[in-house]
Amino acid sequence: MGEPILSVRGLTTTFRTETGVFAAVDDVSFDVAPGEVLGIVGESGSGKSVTALSILGLLPDPPGRIASGSIRFDGREIVGLPKKALRSLRGPSIGMIFQEPMTSLNPVFRIGDQITETIRAHESISKADARKRAIGLLDRVGIAMAGQRLDDYPHQLSGGMRQRVMIAIALACSPRLLLADEPTTALDVTIQAQLLDLLRDIQRDTGMAVVIITHNMGVIAEFADRVLVMYAGRVAEQGTVDAVFSTPRHPYTVGLLGSTPSLEREEARLTTIPGVLPQLSQILPGCRFAPRCGRRTDACTAAKPPLVEFGGGQRVACFHGDVAGPGSLP
Numbered sequence: 001m002g003e004p005i006l007s008v009r010g011l012t013t014t015f016r017t018e019t020g021v022f023a024a025v026d027d028v029s030f031d032v033a034p035g036e037v038l039g040i041v042g043e044s045g046s047g048k049s050v051t052a053l054s055i056l057g058l059l060p061d062p063p064g065r066i067a068s069g070s071i072r073f074d075g076r077e078i079v080g081l082p083k084k085a086l087r088s089l090r091g092p093s094i095g096m097i098f099q100e101p102m103t104s105l106n107p108v109f110r111i112g113d114q115i116t117e118t119i120r121a122h123e124s125i126s127k128a129d130a131r132k133r134a135i136g137l138l139d140r141v142g143i144a145m146a147g148q149r150l151d152d153y154p155h156q157l158s159g160g161m162r163q164r165v166m167i168a169i170a171l172a173c174s175p176r177l178l179l180a181d182e183p184t185t186a187l188d189v190t191i192q193a194q195l196l197d198l199l200r201d202i203q204r205d206t207g208m209a210v211v212i213i214t215h216n217m218g219v220i221a222e223f224a225d226r227v228l229v230m231y232a233g234r235v236a237e238q239g240t241v242d243a244v245f246s247t248p249r250h251p252y253t254v255g256l257l258g259s260t261p262s263l264e265r266e267e268a269r270l271t272t273i274p275g276v277l278p279q280l281s282q283i284l285p286g287c288r289f290a291p292r293c294g295r296r297t298d299a300c301t302a303a304k305p306p307l308v309e310f311g312g313g314q315r316v317a318c319f320h321g322d323v324a325g326p327g328s329l330p
């Protein structure tokens, strides 16, 4: 990989709660190359959104804070930057799309104004030119009669159209990296597939890098070049989509692949891995997946499994990662 556009090292993000301080993201490291699509996958509560919010400088602080680690965007350290500097990165450098467009779009402003304001917040450009650009963006994200739609309020659009508007806003300043946190999860399966196709086309046209966060291995298979599997705040496995799908080495990855082979089978997601994610406030030493793992041995509960490299960038945090696929130990 060339110089990464995003490089995260040892990221640990903690929350202070009534029962103490716990790490929602614990020592997470990954890189994203320019033009690359990285998928981050894991169950609800595994730390995917907290990772994204840490990168964007949008953690609710307090109770959240980056306790340690480094996040470099285009070679520049962004942990510890003042709020204003972080704000100026969001939009022109790092675009973002979240799951719920109704909460991200302001219900009292016309969508055209929301797009042009985003452009004018970062560029000195006339209102008329910003409006022209907004029409082009709506057109690009597949909204018909874009010139008229600009004057609509968010509630006049369908859920799928609102999410298209969010994509248009995210692209408004031509970011080099797009962070998309469950961008299609709230939508029905057909609309999800259309929006993923759209995002993929735009990614190919623009060459921007994308980090896409999802519960769904089907989305990863269709969209990502590399994948980071997270479990209870830690990296379980990472590697190219080809390697991880053909030779999954972490029992959790094996479970994910067993439960969600395709976008269409969304309803079956993650139901075949018995057990639930541990409460982060009650975590025991050793491997966090141990209570649910059919491969577990005494070693697993004694110490934290280190990330082990298996070639081609595939790294696995499992004492028994040399057993590829669903196989159990002899």
Ligand SMILES: Nc1ncnc2c1ncn2[C@@H]1O[C@H](COP(=O)(O)OP(=O)(O)OP(=O)(O)O)[C@@H](O)[C@H]1O
Residues within 6 Å of the ligand: 015, 017, 024, 042, 043, 044, 045, 046, 047, 048, 049, 050, 051, 060, 063, 064, 215, 280
């Ligand atoms: N504001 C907060 N205060 C306290 N704990 C929080 C806060 N936000 C997140 N957490 C905790 O951090 C952990 C990781 O949450 P996160 O939102 O990153 O999960 P996720 O992987 O994005 O899940 P989902 O798939 O449901 O979006 C969870 O245990 C969650 O309860």
Ligand code: SF4
Residues within 6 Å of the ligand: 250, 251, 252, 287, 288, 289, 290, 291, 293, 294, 295, 296, 297, 300, 305, 317, 318, 319, 320, 321
């Ligand atoms: S380290 Fe042990 S408990 Fe953890 S995933 Fe690997 S085999 Fe299972």
Ligand SMILES: [Mg+2]
Residues within 6 Å of the ligand: 048, 049, 050, 181
């Ligand atoms: Mg989330």
